[in-house]
Amino acid sequence: MNNFLFFLFALASIPLMSECPWWSIALTCSVALHAYLASQSYFKVLSFFWTGTISLVVLLIVYNEFGNIFGPEPASAYLVVLGALKLEEVRNRRDTMILLLLNVLMVMYYLLFNQSLAATAYMFLMLFLIAFGLISAQTPRNAWDIVSKAAPRTAIKDIALSAPLFIIMFVLFPRFSTPWASFMGEEKNPVGFSDRLQPGEMADLLQSEEPAFRVTFKNQNSSSSQASLYWRGAIFDETVNGWNWSSHEMQTNINRRANVSSKSDVEYELTLEPRFDKKLFVMEHTEDVQWLDSTNMNPIILSPNSTYISKWPIGSRQTYKARASSESSQAFTLSQSEQSRLTEIKPPSAEVAELVRRLKFNSSLAKDFADNLLKYFQQENFSYVTKTPTMNSLDDFLFQEKKGFCEHFATASAALFRYANIPARVVVGFRGAEPSFFNDYFLIRDKNAHAWMEYYSDEKWHRLDPTSAVSATWIQAGQISDDQSLTGGLGSGRVRQWFRKFSLLYDQAEFRYSQLLLNYNFSAQMELLRWDGSKKWLRTLLIFLTFGLCTLIVWFFYRWSLHFKSQDVLAEAMSRLRSHLLKKNIPIAESDGPLRMTRLCIEKYPDKEKQISDYFSHWIETRYGRKKLTSETLRRLKNYPV
């Protein structure tokens, strides 16, 4: 039992430890190891004084570090240590029970961090193991051999039998918010893009296969080419040296009147993964962004840059809908001060100035400048790589290394535009999309992160993706290319293909699971119970009656299954044996006892005389002798000799 408890604790605490601070992990592992060695009699167990002291000290450290002890992070840090300390003092059934219930708490805290299909499977596995542990704790030691085979079946069966009540409660339980929810808000560091842009920072993101968000298009014509899908996230329009960029703080809520929609508009729904970030990703020329859940109280703010952010960090999977027009329908006039700000940059080096002069050759048009810039990148054999040496300035990139990824190209291009006195800014977001397994949505992963730039001309902002000049394959496909530097390499093409298909299928299952169950909220509940018509009360009544009837049926079925067999099992077994022997053409009469049956069987099968004699001897001893009727005995009686 002790080994099982250690195994269970490891399963419950290891996933949770990924969210704990390093000192908590170190302490937990040390105490757990000591407890295990103590259980093997290598050490003495820690006394109550030491376990109590360690608990108190950890509590104080947690409070000092997190400011409270109830949020997911502080509670996890404390729980894992507490669980390890409890392992030290498992001496009797009471300790075992407390440890098992502590494991339930640890699993719960893990689920606060991770909501996915895999986490659901983990939850079921842990509940099964804990149920098995509860049975083990109650079973007397001398009966363990008998119970150990039935205990897993009992645990699985009982979890399965709890499904009807679980389903009913899950569907009908009201999704209310608690008054203390605002105090327990998470302040985690956002995952993904930072608020400052320094070329090279996106390198890790480009290697990650984690999903960033998923998009479902509502119109047919919108899913034509995922290669044209640019998802704008953040704008960086302030720089000093053209290499490091930041955002200008102007997050004011602008109530822009949405234009009347037209047939060419793209309507889409975007489901963000929880990144504790405020940025919302939208297509270009998007208007009218709203949360799909009308009860979502997190306001969406539109900035003058046409980027959208939420007021509070998004810590759970959220979906919003938006509409994008095919092109910008509004002229956008920049004020003089704004133009100055968007061309502000410190004077270039002589080499850069000379380059800008060459790119402006014989034309003052911004479009010509853009074309010349792209040609320059191609002619100078700039290359796209994801692993670059450290570059500290624009000159390093433009004249020495001549290689980098989207960040380098975008920032360098925007800087060059500014040197040419053309307002420019860097846009960071995602590029491209991957169709799902059943082609019903598009998946955008972290490695689709991209940076490009926009320049202002003719009262409009124009997108320019300088990376297109150097990595056409990647850009045109909008998907993962065969470039090993992008994919990291997975071996042969077939293996990679199968892995990709499996990955998409899993993502499909995960997404649908998330939509149906994980995102089941108050709105979805009301939608389920509402009837758009005059007889809404009838539907509600029908739903409740259906659930009630299902519950009753399950209840009666379970009560019937509980009815234990109290009739003579041996008589039943004898009846089955008679039927079996009759099928073997042995003339057994109803009144024949085991002795006559033995004789008749031996007459028919003389070569099996010994087996027949042993079998019926066992039968006689069970029925008339002192042999106890156990499940083992019954099993032996079912192994007919003929």
Add this chain to the structure above:
Amino acid sequence: MQRKKIYCFPNRFGMLGFTLFLVILAAAATYQNNLVFMMGFLCLGFAMVAILQTARNLRAVDFLNIHIEPNYSLQSSVAEIFLKNNSAEPVFNIHVKITWLGQPIEFFISEIHSQSMASCRVDVPLNVPRGLYRLRRVNISTDYPYGLFKAWTYAKHIQSYEILAYPLPFGESLPQMQSATSSSDFAGHRSYEPGDSMNRVDWKVYSRRQELHVKDFESGSESKIKLHWNQLDGQDLEHKLSQMSEWIRQAEQSAIEYEVNFPKITLAAGRGEKHFHRCMCELTRLA
């Protein structure tokens, strides 16, 4: 014996589990986490099933009998209960608690095999005055298989179980034995018969032959005595009872036949365990 309804309630671990369920629900509502809601409701459903399973563990158990050996008051006795498992599966962790005169006596049977009987013996102090007592209640309970709920039931018709506390033997020796001249001439061995005093068993013969034989002695005195209640006039009731109890005990130990005359009943001469208990029973019920 028929059984009453089975009751079920969380024990201390069940209450702890319920508290945990409330914590899970609060966490789910706070963070609007559907997976935690799922876990909470799954635990709730599991708890409902655990109630049924715990009751099921008890459902097949029949309370057959309880036997408390009568003994002198202020001495200890042995209580034995008999349970039967009528199902095809073994049952575990059956607790039986009887209460009489405010004193709880607990039995624990760890396992009863399928279609089998099991018993449990417990020493019981008879710290009560002499008399006839009846069982008030027999509580049969279990917390198997999950240890979160306690299911219990009460055995019916247990008032018919009587427990006799015999009067404490105290007083003078048997009157006939005071003047009797006894001869202790060894008269030979005979086979042991139930009721013979174990003091007369010849253990040396047993070690040789593995058979019980008692020694017979020739005695010049009479082989049976009469014990009269009227011989005890002048004493209060309790003293009379103690004295008579002492005489009966001595007569039984001496392996002589004794006849006991109570005010309303006379028990014919006899000896042996059965006769002894019958006499003591009548003595206890006296007054």
